[in-house]
Amino acid sequence: MQYLTFNDAMRARFGTKVYRLSLQSGCTCPNRDGTIGTGGCTFCSEGGSGDFAAPLLPIDEQIAAARKRVDAKISPSIAPADRRYIAYFQSYTNTYGDSERLRSIYSDALAHPQIVALDLGTRPDCLPPEMIAMLREIRTKYGKPIWIELGLQTIHEKTADRIHRGYPLKVFEDAYRRLKSEGFEVIVHVILGLPGEAREDMLETVRYLSLLTPALDGIKLQLLHILKGTELAREYEADPFPLFTLDSYCDLVVDCLKLLPPQTVVHRLTGDGPKRLLIEPQWSAEKKRVLNTLSRRIREA
Numbered sequence: 001m002q003y004l005t006f007n008d009a010m011r012a013r014f015g016t017k018v019y020r021l022s023l024q025s026g027c028t029c030p031n032r033d034g035t036i037g038t039g040g041c042t043f044c045s046e047g048g049s050g051d052f053a054a055p056l057l058p059i060d061e062q063i064a065a066a067r068k069r070v071d072a073k074i075s076p077s078i079a080p081a082d083r084r085y086i087a088y089f090q091s092y093t094n095t096y097g098d099s100e101r102l103r104s105i106y107s108d109a110l111a112h113p114q115i116v117a118l119d120l121g122t123r124p125d126c127l128p129p130e131m132i133a134m135l136r137e138i139r140t141k142y143g144k145p146i147w148i149e150l151g152l153q154t155i156h157e158k159t160a161d162r163i164h165r166g167y168p169l170k171v172f173e174d175a176y177r178r179l180k181s182e183g184f185e186v187i188v189h190v191i192l193g194l195p196g197e198a199r200e201d202m203l204e205t206v207r208y209l210s211l212l213t214p215a216l217d218g219i220k221l222q223l224l225h226i227l228k229g230t231e232l233a234r235e236y237e238a239d240p241f242p243l244f245t246l247d248s249y250c251d252l253v254v255d256c257l258k259l260l261p262p263q264t265v266v267h268r269l270t271g272d273g274p275k276r277l278l279i280e281p282q283w284s285a286e287k288k289r290v291l292n293t294l295s296r297r298i299r300e301a
């Protein structure tokens with residue numbers, strides 16, 4: 001079966017492979033700082049989401065350090081000057097905070113000649129009008145796309161409560177509509193395997209996303225990882241819930257991909273949790289085997 005991979009979409013759009021540089025904006029998360037909650041989403045590992053004990057470096061320095069890490073894996077046949085990157089602010093809630101401070105950080109990233117897009121991970125309840133206006137302005141100024149990644153995880157309110165997501169579906173719907181009407185590209189995160197959800201519940205989430213109008217720009221499918229030190233790990237230890245095998249996960253991913261509109265870019269098929277924190281599923285630590293199995297199953301579908 002066919003689906004639109006991240007690499008194919010980037011090649012078609014930017015004429016070359018594009019690499020994500022993981023950068024930090026210094027934002028916190030309202031689900032951790034007490035505004036909405038203090039414990040965060042039950043699956044979220046504080047250390048795994050970023051560590052702000054370290055001082056926040058200027059963006060140029062962050063870009064240089066991230067490039068060093070990413071460039072080590074790029075074929076020397078691509079000259080350093082020809083490489084293209086996405087400034088990816090993943091950890092915590094990157095539209096939560098002072099919009100002028102963030103304007104300066106994101107402008108510095110967009111001004112870099114080899115950065116082709118800005119990619120911000122955030123929550124749909126952290127997109128006030130002044131933040132959207134600021135992002136619109138810098139998008140126009142630098143003439144580069146801005147992607148907004150929303151951590152929805154599930155459309156089911158019961159699960160959302162259980163994982164302490166901290167907002168109802170209607171907040172996502174409102175943010176999605178506002179972002180799309182302002183011309184932003186939206187990528188939605190979905191976690192497959194959340195406690196209490198059956199396979200059909202997960203497919204319902206993907207089906208709902210595939211029917212959004214205007215159509216969803218991108219999706220990240222993420223296997224639920226149970227990580228040490230999280231509320232979810234405590235919950236699992238006290239009362240284990242069913243987890244995917246590699247086989248059953250591949251079956252579900254294939255069924256999810258079948259639902260998506262052809263123009264939706266699939267940014268991720270599984271995700272990888274930090275190995276040192278991973279409790280379950282242990283098979284997910286064998287990244288190569290997982291990706292090979294997934295590709296084969298998708299090819300055969």
Ligand code: SF4
Nearest residue numbers: 029031040041044092
């Ligand atoms: S998953 Fe995102 S929204 Fe939830 S606690 Fe972690 S950083 Fe905050």
